[in-house]
């Protein structure tokens with residue numbers, strides 16, 4: 069059977085989706101960096117059976133002997149990792165030694181090496197020039213023969229943590245490559261080889277978004293010593309993007325083409341994008357940060373383009389509804405959009421009802437019809453052949469046309485067992501979506517946000533109740549930065565308290 073014709077709306081949404089996929093940026097950066105001999109000193113505490121009065125030892129990574137490194141290795145504790153909310157010691161998953169930050173001192177000053185600018189140029193292109201990146205020293209890891217670390221994602225330690233940095237010291241070794249996997253792609257950084265080729269004192273480095281899965285392959289000889297850092301970006305208070313025009317233009321062109329097309333949502337509406345990367349969420353009961361400038365890679369580009377075009381992009385957590393109760397009605401609610409992180413589901417209560425009570429917006433998907441020539445009929449792309457516009461007993465707060473779909477039942481949490489490098493603290497990864505408000509044809513592009521609000525063809529009711537544009541100058545606690553919303557903020561707070 070011939071594949072069914074794609075509806076004009078789906079074709080337009082696909083144009084945007086392709087442009088986003090084209091905008092993909094590498095989620096990591098790696099290489100070697102020349103440093104001075106003086107940057108390579110390490111002081112560490114040798115363990116004493118009794119504890120406290122342990123001797124201090126010293127080595128320089130440029131000249132360290134096997135004996136020096138063996139002593140360092142013996143001074144380490146066995147490295148644990150996070151499995152859900154527990155720190156676990158399991159040598160079938162992670163075999164390595166580690167020293168906590170309080171047990172060693174290194175002379176390398178990462179903020180002085182120029183490495184953070186380089187990382188920022190690759191991973192935080194959207195940050196305004198005034199923003200800075202901070203590297204928080206985390207742990208020293210020592211991998212002897214056969215040591216390794218199985219695939220995991222680094223545990224998020226705050227909303228503004230965007231990445232991880234691994235510095236590899238120049239000790240002779242083989243194996244211990246770092247492999248990263250992301251969206252079906254794989255990259256390997258063999259720091260041992262890279263360092264071998266470098267003349268003079270150097271370090272190997274690799275920085276990546278911390279939601280990128282990574283592993284360390286077994287070391288086959290020598291000692292591999294790494295220093296890890298958590299990377300944070302400061303929330304910015306200046307106007308949005310600093311993206312290079314070249315990388316933006318493709319996505320912007322696609323947006324412009326679609327918006328100029330009079331058949332694309334002629335009366336206006338909402339368009340949804342599943343964000344490509346995962347982000348640390350604030351703790352339960354807190355509002356999502358308005359720090360949408362801390363988005364990563366292609367998500368940052370999408371946000372920048374939408375802001376640039378005055379499209380009122382807003383970030384939400386999406387809770388999908390999968391268990392429809394058709395016996396009750398023909399209602400078709402696809403899910404709820406929340407700008408807060410809900411508390412856990414109390415037993416026996418309807419989670420979606422609670423989300424709604426707390427201020428979540430119920431969402432239906434705009435029906436996209438396609439024509440099948442062979443059968444000479446129109447059908448609904450999502451396979452639902454009931455005409456739910458007629459039967460929909462519960463009207464969703466809004467209909468969204470999805471450019472890219474979020475499908476999981478609940479997407480606020482990384483599903484199943486979470487392997488991290490530390491037991492989860494107050495943050496966990498969540499998937500977000502961005503909803504963009506599109507004005508009616510003739511009033512959508514080049515109009516200011518306030519023009520769009522008043523006359524975009526979206527019903528007044530929608531304007532009042534639904535998505536309010538995020539105040540981009542908002543601070544961490546999102547709604548506190550939203551001046552117009554004091555009433556609903558209070559409501560939402562009360563409702564959250566009752567969760």
Ligand SMILES: O=C(O)CCC(=O)C(=O)O
Nearest residue numbers: 209222234284294296489
């Ligand atoms: O030592 C390394 O190369 C990576 C360590 C790591 O992935 C971690 O500590 O989370």
Ligand SMILES: [Fe+2]
Nearest residue numbers: 221222282489
């Ligand atoms: Fe890691």
